[in-house]
Amino acid sequence: MIILKNANVINLYPPQVENNLDVVIKGNKVASKGHYTQQETRDVKVIDCSGKYVCPGLVCSHNHFYSVLARGILAGIRPSKDFTGILKNLWWKLDGALDKESLYYSGITGALEAIKCGTTAVIDHNASPSFIKGSLSTLMSCFMEAGLRGILCYEVTDRNGKPGALEGLEESVEFIESLDCGGLQDKEGRLIEGAIGAHALFTLSNETLKMLQEAVSRTNRGIHIHAAEDGFDSSYSHCYYDLDIAERLESFGLLNEKAILAHGVHLNKSELELINKHNSFLVHNPRSNMNNSVGYSDKLNLIDNLALGTDGIGSDMLEELKMGFFKSSDAKSPLTINRLLQALQNGNLILERYFGSYFGKVEQGFTADIVIFNYDSPTPVVSDNLAGHLIYGLSSGNVETVIINGQIVLESGEFPFDTSQIYEKARNHASRLWERIKEV
Structure with missing residues (x-):
């Protein structure tokens, strides 16, 4: 189970912002959204989302x-x-x-x-x-x-x-x-x-x-x-x-x-x-x-x-x-x-x-494909101006943690495995590919 504590929850359309909520993820679904008061500690991952924005993937x-x-x-x-x-x-x-x-x-x-x-x-x-x-x-x-x-x-x-x-x-x-x-x-x-x-x-x-x-x-x-x-x-x-x-x-x-x-x-x-x-x-x-x-x-x-x-x-x-x-x-x-x-x-x-499942909202019963944005805005973020923040403020540079199908795949900007060798090999294969293109 994953608990996203004290999150500002965004839904993209219709634009909606809800403040200081807890999002509970069980398996690959959102189990609840509200104020979670149970004291379970076994097999629970808690992510403090104070001041951050939790958004559908x-x-x-x-x-x-x-x-x-x-x-x-x-x-x-x-x-x-x-x-x-x-x-x-x-x-x-x-x-x-x-x-x-x-x-x-x-x-x-x-x-x-x-x-x-x-x-x-x-x-x-x-x-x-x-x-x-x-x-x-x-x-x-x-x-x-x-x-x-x-x-x-x-x-x-x-x-x-x-x-x-x-x-x-x-x-x-x-x-x-x-x-x-x-x-x-x-x-x-x-x-x-x-x-x-x-x-x-x-x-x-x-x-x-x-x-x-x-x-x-x-x-x-x-x-x-x-x-x-x-x-x-x-x-x-x-x-x-x-x-x-x-x-x-x-x-x-x-x-x-x-x-x-x-x-x-x-x-x-x-x-x-x-x-x-x-x-x-x-x-x-x-x-x-x-x-x-x-x-x-x-x-x-x-x-x-x-x-x-x-x-x-x-x-x-x-x-x-x-x-x-x-x-x-x-x-x-x-x-x-x-x-x-x-x-x-x-x-x-x-x-x-x-x-054959529900996607695209941070709501109970929806698939837990979720992004946590660390976005410290100089102006209030509310439902009525969310579109303005998406156009003029929020960017991919604010992505902090990503959850897909209920699994954390990126946490605090880091993957759970080393990617440097992947990129090094990609560059080598890119050079070889470019040489082959010259012959096509």
Whole structure:
């Protein structure tokens, strides 16, 4: 049992701050929130949270851990004039050069950095065409070693030929089926779930979409796909199939309550209505969209299930929230700070639909994915101004302790194991990866 004493408890949406409460964690759940007076001392961990803020763990709803070792890349990457050029000159070269070791060190450092940012769950989208079979198990080992929660998938695409598409699909399906058997039937107690991954419609034939549909039905999961990240994706769908992107996905039964669509920059209003009709998710990745110059949608406020992701630019969700707000303000978008807070909160809805448990609140019965922030504010922190503190004050630098699934994975800023060797090996594998990229 863990007792968080004298905590200021935050719930993100609707914004709420409650002061000087005790939070009791038993197993992987919040058992109570209030004033704990029992004097149990056996097998009890007490953390003094006086003056600190206890918050639900943050969720990154779209990420690419395979890209971690691209940071500061020195591999002779050619300049690109547009987004498809960026894919061809950088990302498709990088993912083609990944092997088991480089993927592992991408994954483990990505997981450690997510936790240090107060992110307790990452919905990851992997691509490693030279290392497909076993790639999700490799990533799962990274999540498990760090103690991070995740939903994993492998990216299906026709860009490497039909055999590559089949192998990618088999990787996701077999991974999910391995989770659903072998003593892992208890979804509430496990850290890892799986989705059916796909790249984007401009690299997917109708034949492959049919296979994806069958996989979604067979596994009772959802698709995780990039949708209209760049205008080329929409134009391709119109030119070759005479359909909007959401229409093409719907025609193959790929829009459901577990479907995760990333970006959606160039989706039109009728497509957003289709996504809402099927209760699917659209993940906004503001920093990535700005970095790739793919544009900005002024229709994001129309999405019921809007979530926030990073698309591979780390896992700092407070930073993503800030940039999402600043971009919205700059663009004079109707996307308000409250809607962005709701989007950050909505990552928990994805977790609930995959894990079958309650997430995203420090309340009795909810999963104990919790962050303790040491935030000494010069101004009062109350429910009515919490959004202002999240934008202009609180940051990942204030993360002190992280609890995931009822287990302390980071305490007072320290992991329970030495990470220096992990980072040293990661740097070595990054250098080797960069050399291989030059040959791709």
